[in-house]
Amino acid sequence: MQDMPTLTKYWDEKRGRMSVILRNGERPLRGIVVEDEYPGAISGILCFAKSGGIAPVATASNGKIIWKVANLAPGELKELVYTSLTRDALEGYAPKKPTAADAALLASMASRTPRLAGDQPAEAPEKAEEKPAPMPVKAPVEKAAKRAVVIAVGAGKGGTGKTTFSINLGVALAEMGRRTILMDADASMSNLSTYMGIEPHTLKTTLHEVLAGEAEPDKAVYKAFNDNLRVVPSGLSIEGFLKMDRSLLKDVIEYFSRDADFIVIDTPAGYNKELALSLAASDHLILVLNPDEGSMTDGLKVQEMARILDVNILGIVLNRYDMKNPFFSRSQVEAHFGSPVIAMLPEEPGVRRKDKVPSVLAAPSSRMAAEVYHVAELLAGQKAPSESTSFVSRLMLALFNTAAI
Structure with missing residues (x-):
């Protein structure tokens, strides 16, 4: 397993969305920032994490998407996703796919390489466990x-x-x-x-x-x-x-x-x-x-x-x-x-x-x-x-x- 995290990006034609796979290396990390670009001409942008829960906080503006990931355990994988959906699709009244025009614009960004920043080794004791047991709270x-x-x-x-x-x-x-x-x-x-x-x-x-x-x-x-x-x-x-x-x-x-x-x-x-x-x-x-x-x-x-x-x-x-x-x-x-x-x-x-x-x-x-x-x-x-x-x-x-x- 590599020491540093890696990024893999692909266009999901069936669902009409872009996925960025963030896979960590052998060391625990914290404060990870992943940046990617999206076409400013699309009607709207929705970004989220398919796996990894809500920990990656995603924001999008002015053609740039930023995911902030609090912590990454060794070998942990997160799938960061973005797409374009209309209001009707978000409310459940239409298929959850972008329009054909937006899908074409999004697909054109597949060759743009996302950027990884902010990776810092997590401070840990000499023999740290990946999932330490929570401390009891008495007060x-x-x-x-x-x-x-x-x-x-x-x-x-x-x-x-x-x-x-x-x-x-x-x-x-x-x-x-x-x-x-x-x-x-x-x-x-x-x-x-x-x-x-x-x-x-x-x-x-x-x-x-x-x-x-x-x-x-x-x-x-x-x-x-x-x-x-x-x-x-x-x-x-x-x-x-x-x-x-x-x-x-x-x-x-x-x-x-x-x-x-x-x-x-x-x-x-x-x-x-x-x-x-x-x-x-x-x-x-x-x-x-x-x-x-x-x-x-x-x-x-x-x-x-x-x-x-x-x-x-x-x-x-x-x-x-x-x-x-x-x-x-x-x-x-x-x-x-x-x-x-x-x-x-x-x-x-x-x-x-x-x-x-x-x-x-x-x-x-x-x-x-x-x-x-x-x-x-x-x-x-x-x-x-x-x-x-x-x-x-x-x-x-x-x-x-x-x-x-």
Whole structure:
């Protein structure tokens, strides 16, 4: 393998786009800049990275495209792509190919050699690993000063109330004035958007398209309930699911982390690769369990995966807990997991409302809301504000404040 990275450029006639293959050599690099030219006469330019996620930040102006690549591991390959698309094509109403005239102009640039600049050896210890394990975060408020604190909400099996808790936690953090991203990482069985009253067919862009390299991350962000809350839903189509590159999830989370205080990830239930990818990008795990043997057994596997990945176990949320006649007591659960129970949510009517308004907004005086806010306070390091807005006002805001950005 060569020591320096190489660039290979080719014209993809079938798709009507130019590809620049960036392949690294034997040493890790950082701060890579790749420059290429495009014909200024074309109607527009769209540049992105097919592989490598969102880490390559692409800009195009005055006939020049610049990709900025933060890091390259030894032997890593990234495909940098650009094409010309009309507005109709971008919105999905036409085939995603440039016009014949634009395609001819783009093809004429195949002989122009792209330029590589800014490659610097990455500083590393004498025996550095390509993918060092993330360090655990014990103090969320300190981490938030640098970037978003990332919280994975997990469960060993479906039906524990994981998604409902994730939504309420995200809303509670937003209500406390924290900029919060709520992400549906359950890409195969996504339902977070429907739980929030967002109709899936209205979503032009989701996490599916971002992980497939077909859309910029900001296109998959939607506003809901509070100006501090943003939602990144997953799609429902099988086609979109099959096109995803799940390994890019960490890049997407890091991208959103630059402009948020907290990212709450509704992870896939179970013990699988998708869960591992979510945990690997997270600082903390909150485990949502029901006090029954199946939930306890499967939940222990999720906790063990988090510990292997060096993710801090923030605690356990016991959902649908029978306060008078529990199957397992709080102390038994804590002894079994070796982790604290940080919330106990009783089985309350109306938690899943027909109007899709989360309990922390619809029933702020409920036990559910109080317990969720307790967890939010642990994360934010602050007390939740007293209710200064009437219930009717908050409910009206929630009902009419869900929209695409």
